[in-house]
Amino acid sequence: MNQSNPETNRDRPWVFRTYSGHSSARASNELYRTNLAKGQTGLSVAFDLPTQTGYDSDHPLARGEVGKVGVPISHIEDMATLFEEIPLDRMNTSMTINATAGWLLGLYVAVAERSGVSPDALKGTTQNDVIKEYLSRGTYVFPPEPSMRLISDMVAYTVEAIPNWNPTNICSYHLQEAGATPVQEIAYAIANAIAVLDAVRARGDIEEDSFPRVVGRISFFLNAGIRFVDEVSKVRAMAELWDEVTRERYGVEDPVLRRFRYGVQVNSLGLTEAQPENNVIRIVLEALGVTLSKRARCRALQLPAWNEALGLPRPWDQQWSLRIQQVLAYETDLLEHEDLFDGSHVIEARTTELVKEARSELDKVLDMGGAVMAVENAYMKQSMVESQTSRTRAIESGDLTVVGVNAYTESEDSPLTADRDLSILQVDESAERDQIQRLETFRKQRNAKEVEAALQGLRDGLSNGSNVMPGSIRAAKAGVTTGEWTDTLRSIFGEYRAPTGVSTRSTSLSGEETTRIRDRVHSIAEELGRPLKLLVGKPGLDGHSNGAEQIAVMARDVGMEVVYEGIRLTPGEIVQSALDEGVHAIGLSVLSGSHELLALDVLERLQNSGAGRVPVVVGGIIPDADAQRLRDAGVQRVYTPKDFDLTRIMGEIVDVVAEAHAGA
Amino acid sequence: MRRLLGRDRSAVPEALNLTDDRRSEQRARALAMLDELEREAAFPGPPRVGVTGAPGAGKSTLLDAIVRQLRQRGETVGIAAIDPSSQVSGGALLGDRVRVRSGSGDPGVFIRSMAARDQLGGLADSTRAVVDVMAAVFDRVFVETVGVGQSEADVADLVDDLLFVAQPGAGDTLQFMKAGVLELPDLFVVNKSDLGAVAQRTASELSAGLGFGQHGDGEPREVLLASARDGQGITSVVDSLDALHSRQLTSGALGERRRRNRETFVLATLERRYGSFGIESVGGADALRQRIQRREAASAYGLVDELGQVIEAELAAAQK
Known part of the structure; x- marks a missing residue:
């Protein structure tokens, strides 16, 4: 028997993180320090949507979003507060930041230097993957070309100045969330990494000898789903394909630099609102998929909390998830063994199959001109919307079992959710006001001349093709704000809107229920005099568009007839569009938690334009108490993740249109 | 009606809903409104421009750039955007078009998306009505269609000028030439000129393929290069549209085209309603055209009504 000795052979565990941040830099700093004291070994910063999309906390588009899905960072003092009493030279910090990644890294470097830490001592990751923002997550700002330039600027800068930094974390995570199959996930993530590396190579300012080091700094961010045998194989397949691409395409000889390095956030969107306690089991199984195979084990792991489909998790909920990691790493014997699957026929066969199929899909994208082209022509997006559509329909038909949702739905009362509104975190409503006050004070105290000079320097640098980083760090130190930095870039690069991918060919639906709804849609069209027209709107800064697309x-x-214009619209734009288009109903989708403010704003504007009779339905992660308030204010129906039956939702939309029409 | 004639934007949505309404009472009201609108409209009124091209050529983005340019010049713009319907369900996904922010939220831009409701990709009956309503209120009206084929010919019959957006890369240009679709457009724009040589090449191939003197006035049709992405050439596209329009106005070609479009609309509507048998019952298409030409003061909508009654009487007489 080859029983390993835990004292000598135990592998070092992955970095334990929890994706967190909320309300304010101060509140988030306290949370981080508490989490570190509990044995968390790295930080994962969640920024709020205004920070992610480049608006100051007092911008009109930021209303209701400040401190909601993450921490608001408007300037250097916010950043300094966020990391107060946390030794940056010993910390491994991951930042989920994309379009404004250069700016947030600039602030991080400026804060580090202020506390005497040299940039080359910093360790961490900026997500900085804009392609998947176009495809799924929606916090992009600039068009593809300048976005790729910003990413390659950061790669070129960090490889010399912050050698232990992962400047970009290629995300297949959000592709899975958007419906990607394992093959699509592997192929599109690698196509994306190739787009970044090709862009860096085309710059011409990196020595050929240094290029393998650049390749070595590319890391990935993966999702782990519930089909964990497939997940083990997927990760091994990605490692294999990455090794091949780095060797053949980029000629990297050092195997260390060809390693497939990745972090994981276990699937959040697949967590269920019904019987939420089952999510703990799901999280454990999903964590196994990315830790079991030593050769393809993640470098860092973030587990969601069991109640994320209900609302924001409390510190206790996050602690429970951290404890899962600690039990897995410290109590079990997992880390004492070599790779469990080497020589497994099943895993190897599945891995080979995935590599083969992914390679052919990757070639398809590369033949098209690469990932950027496949974003602009909507190829990748459409493929994923199609995959997602078949998935949601399989759940609806029961072909895909989700325990507690479409099977085994009977349940005793859960003591964990006896009071639904107490089983999630309540965000302090004064957070936005306080943040804006601090921002106003900061603006008054800074040196206006230095700010203007720094912005001019940034502008000049962008126009003459210099690297964006030095100018950004200088701007951070001078007191420039998040909105000012981004506006400067917007004025040069312009803004972008990605294809929604929903204009795919129609899938033929069958089934009694669908036919019945379709007949009702046609018969109400007779009564209305014209086809039933629906506006699907995504107000606010939240870019998670999968629900709206489905x-x-x-x-x-x-x-x-459906009018869908994509993400990030203001309530004013949505209402104008609803009126101009002459729609019979409006469906709003908001996942950022600011559903109340945005939906009420839409209702009020409809009322003021004399269209108060147009019925509004709202979908999102909406706690019961909020749902009641929305209904009281006039929202006709409220949908949450437990409403997976889209056919039923369609029927109800016909109902509310019929009611509104009868009352007219 | 008063509000439309007073160019009140807020009257447009309701008027458009009415033109789309199939109930008999609403239909009668819509016809009365359109009849009056057409008879009250001063000539020439706003330019009516069709925008067409293959999927992926960047029509929406180019149109968006043009609209932004027009807004800077202070013009208001109405856009009728036409998408195909699903043949299975009759449903349609609309609005996935204006990719860059400019229109929404700006009251100077009005967008109505519509489904092309017949299965061949032809335009909904009410498209002309939509254009007429928009022309009463906005300074310029665009009709954007997806793809080519029947819808392109239909659009040409609705507008003063048809702008064709071509994509760099020669393959599809050849296909269009084979299909004969290149005879219809009045202006060509090769989009994505930022791609450089390949766009240049497409532009020269197009110019060579077009021949000369296609306009009534003997002027060659222009092929322009533009890039919606970096804004290059957009000003010349707008200038060319303006120049084309004023040349057509001076030469009388504009009036001629409007008359022809009016005839085509009346004939096509009657033919859809009564079939070729109905048309033959009053002496055939040429005879009908002459009748339409004689009734210069009547609106297209009034004529459909009037001539429809004549055909119905003939058909009823033939039955006996």
Whole structure:
């Protein structure tokens, strides 16, 4: 028997993190220090949507979003507060930041230097993957070309100045969330990494000898789903394909620099609102998928909390998830063994199959001109919307079992959710006001001349093709704000809107229920005098558009005329569009938690434009108490993640249109 | 009606809903409104421009750049955007078009998306009505269609000028030439000129393929290069549209085209309604055209009504 000795052979565990941040830099700093004291070994910063999309906390688009899905960072003092009493030279910090990644890294470097830490001592990751923002997550700002330039600027800068930094974390995470199959996930993530590396190579300012080091700094960010045998194989397949690409395409000889390095956030969107205690089991199984195989084990792991489908998790909920990691790493014998699957016929066969299929899909994208082209022509997006559509329909039909949702739904009362509104975190409503006050004070105290000079320097640098980083660090030190930095870039690069991918060919739906709904859609069209027209709107800064896209596709397939204009619209734009387009109903999707403010704003504007009768339905992660308030204010229906039956939702939309029409 | 004639934007949505309404009472009201609108409209009124091209050529982005340019010049713009319907469900996904922010939220821009409701990709009956309503209120009206084929010919019959957006890369240009679709457009724009040589090449191939003197006035049709991405050439596209329009106005070609479009609309509507048998019952298409030409003061909508009654009477007589 080859029983390993835990004292000598135990592998070092992955970095334990929890994706967190909320309300304010001060509150988040306290949370981070508490989490570190509990044995967390790295930080994962969640920024709020205004920070991610480059607006100061007092910008009109930021209203209701400040401190909601993460911490608001408007300037250097916010950043300094966020890391107060945390030794940056010993910390491994991951920042989920993309379009404004250069700016947030600039602030991080400026804060480090202020506390006497040299940049080359910093360790961590900026997510900085804009391609997947176009495809799924939605916090992009600039068009593809300048976005790729910003990413390659950061790669070029960090490889010399912050050698232990991962400047970009290529995300297949959000591709899975958007519906990608394992093959699509592997192929598109690698296509994306190739787009970044090709862009860096095309710059011409990096020595050929240094290029392997650049390749070595590319890391990935993966999702781990519930089909954990497939997940083990997926990760091994990605490692294999990455090794091949780095060797053949980029000629990297050192195997260390060809390693497939990745972090993981276990699937959050697959967590269920029904019987949420089952999510703990899901999280454990999903964590196994990315830790079991030593050769393809993650470098860092973040586990969601069991109640994320209900609302924001409390510190206790996050602690429970951290404890899962600690039990897995410290109590079990997992870290004492070599790779468990080497020589497994099943895993190896599945891995080979995935590599083969992914390689052919990757070639397809590369033949098209690469990942950027496949974003602009919507190829990748459409493929994923199609995959997602078949997935949601399989859940609806029961072909795909989700325990507690479409099977085994009977349940005793859960003591964990006896009071639903107490089983999630309540965000302090004064957070936004306080943040804006601090911002105003900061603006008054800074040196206006230095700010203007720094912004001019940034502008000049961008125009003459210099690296964006030095100018950004200088701007951070001078007291420039997040909104000012981004506006400067916007004025040069312009803004972008990605294809929604929903204009795919119609899938033929069958089934009694669907046919019945389609007949009702057609018969109400007779009463209305014209086809039922629905506006699907995503107000606010939240870019998670999968839900809205699925609703839009389904509504089209039951015979409605659907107007869907994509993400990040203001309530004013949505209402103008609803009026101009002459729609019969409006469906709003908000996942950032600011549903109340945004939905009420839409209702009020409709009322003021004399269209108060147009019915509004809202979908999102909406706690019961909020849902009641929305209904009281006039929202006709509220949908949450437990409403997976899109056909039923379609039927109800026809109902509310019929009611509104009868009352007219 | 008063509000439309007073160019009140807020009256447009309701008027458009009415033109789309199939209930008999609403239909009668819509026809009365359109009849009056057409008879009250001063000539020439706002330019009516069709925008067409293959999927992926960047029509929406180019149109968006043009609209932004027009807004800077202070013009208001109405856009009728037409998408195909699903043949299975009759449903349609609309609005996935204006990719860059400019229109929404700006009251100077009005967008109505519509489904092309017949299965061949032809335009909905009410498209002309939408254009007429928009022309009453906005300084310029665009009709954007997806793809080519029947819808392109239909759009040409609705507008003063048809702008064709071509994509760099020669393959599809050849296909269009084979299909004969290149005879219809009045202006060509090769988009994505930032791609450089390949765009240049497409532009020269197009110019060579077009021949000369296609306009009534003997002027060659222009092929322009533009890039919606970096804004290059957008000003010349707008200038060319303006120049084209004023040349057509001076030469009388504009009036001629509007008359022809009016005839085509009346004939096509009657034919859809009564079939070729109905048309033959009053002496055939040429005879009908002459009748339409004689009734210069009547609106297209009034004529459909009037001539429809004549055809119905003939058909009823033939039955006996």
